[in-house]
Amino acid sequence: MIANTATRYGLVARLFHWTIAVLVLVDIALGLIGKFTPQSGDTVDFLQLLYSSHKTIGITVLFLAVLRVIWAISQPRPVPIHPERRFETFAAETVHWVLYAAIFVLPLSGWVMHSTEVGFAPIWWPFGQNLPFIPKSEGIVVTAATVHWISGIVLAATIAAHISGALKHAVLDRDGTLARMWNGREVGNGATKHVTVNPSLFAAFAVWVFAIGGALTVFAPTYHDVVTPQLPTQKTAGWAVQNGNLSIAITQIGAKVTGDFARWQSTIEYDPETGIGTANVIIDTSSLSLGSVTDQAKGPEFFDIASHAQAVFDAEIAQIDGTKHTAxxxxxxxxxxxxxAFDFDLEMKDGIATVSGGTTFDRRDFGMGAAYPDESSVGFSVDVLIELTATLAP
Structure with missing residues (x-):
């Protein structure tokens, strides 16, 4: 029978249940493998394949969940077999509501992460990669990542409770509850009625409020403070940098990935009359944020922050023509x-210097990414861009 009755699940409901169950378990396994696989030249292709699979399965689960809910709304719901066991019925239905929410919250938060962070492990479908109206934002990435993480824990715990309950009914009670969903057997008294306003729905809602609210309160601020520290005002011998941004861009698997260094300091001497000066820039490479490939970029194959925590640029500044300069x-x-050679434009107005420019170097010149001998995974060129404003130091 295709449709549900008061005592059994129909074929469509059972197909939705077992298809989503298998996909969710596979996706959890893929996520855990990706989490504990170190990022290196030997694993980058594997991780790209793994995360694309993980994301594609997650999106599939999300749309199957939508179809499942639409089908469930149109169908009668099989009644509890033991309505007299009030607490057991309450607990079982609470678990079901939490599971229903999880198969929406988990893939949707993952899709938000995919839409807002840099890096590229594409979803395998032809309908675009990003959710509309979701900007590229570190804050949104942090929030979505926290929700994704805690919802994964909630889902895993709820699956464990759900399986435990099913085994209890099958092994201890032998009451046919599992058979309802396994092969559509008719079990129970169809005259039993569901409670119209189900307290288990409110209990499930409370579980999610506690889980997500607690995670965002405890974990998200800490993560955000570490990843995106504020750039302090930098005092220099000749000029004081009031604000600025030092960013880089690379190419990974054909896609541009951008990031920045949150901590750096400069000592700048420059004479506007002659257009001559010097610059010393010290960069804290551990402050690099490069989206989903941040850890890999900081690792021994690239910036190797464990052994080389700083990068230094010592240069002489010369005016080329008008606002055009080079360091x-x-x-x-x-x-x-x-x-x-670092080419930049420098404009002076009302005692404020505005600088914008950049350079490109080949990572191979620094022995970076030796495990990537071609550009199929990581491009050779690294673009460095700077924008800042400065005033004469008192």
Missing amino acids: TGNLTLVGQSVPI
């Missing part, structure tokens, strides 16, 4: 010193 010097990175 020529050595960039010391991961123990290697390489000459580079």
Whole structure:
């Protein structure tokens, strides 16, 4: 029988149940494997394949969940077999409501993460990658990641409770509860009625409020403080940088990935009359944020922050023509010193200098990413961009 009755689940409901169950368990396994697989040149292709699979299965679960709810609304719900066991019935229905919410919250929060963070492990479908109206935002990434993490824990705990209950009915009670969903057997008294306003729905809602609210309160601020510290006002010998942004861009698997360094300091001497000066920039490479590949970028194959916590650029500034300037010097990175030229525009107005420019270097010149001998996974070029405003130091 395709449709539900008061004493059995129909074929459609059973197909939804077991299909979603298998996909969820597979997706949990993929997520855990990805979590505990170190990012390196040997694993990048594997992780890209794994996370694309994880995301695609998650989106599939989300849309199957929508269809399942639509079908459930149109069908009678089989009544409890033991309505006299009030607490057991309450607990079972609470678990069901929590599970229903989980198969929406978990993939949806993952999709928000995918839409807002940089990095590229695409969803395998032709309908676009990002949710509409979701901006690229570190704050949204942190919130979505926290919700995704805690909802995964809630889902795993609820699945364990659900399986335990099913085994109890099958092994101890032998009452046919599992058979209802396994092969559609008719079990129970169809005359029993469901409670119209179900207290288990409110209990499930309370579980989610406690879980997500607690996680966002306890964990999200800590994570955000670590990942995105505020850039302090930087005092220099000649000029004081009032605000600025030092960013980089790389290419990973054909997609542009951008990030920035949250902590850096500069000592700038510059004479507007002659257009000549010097610059010394010290960058805390551990403050790099590069989206989903941050940990890999900080690892030994690239910036190697454990052994080289700083990058230093010492340069001489020269005016080329009008606002066009260049800073020529050595960039010391991961123990290697390489000459580079940093071209920038400098505009002076009312005693405020506005600087915007950049340079591009080849990661191979610094021995970075030796495990990536071609550009199929990670491009050779690294773009460095800077924007800042500065005033004469008192």
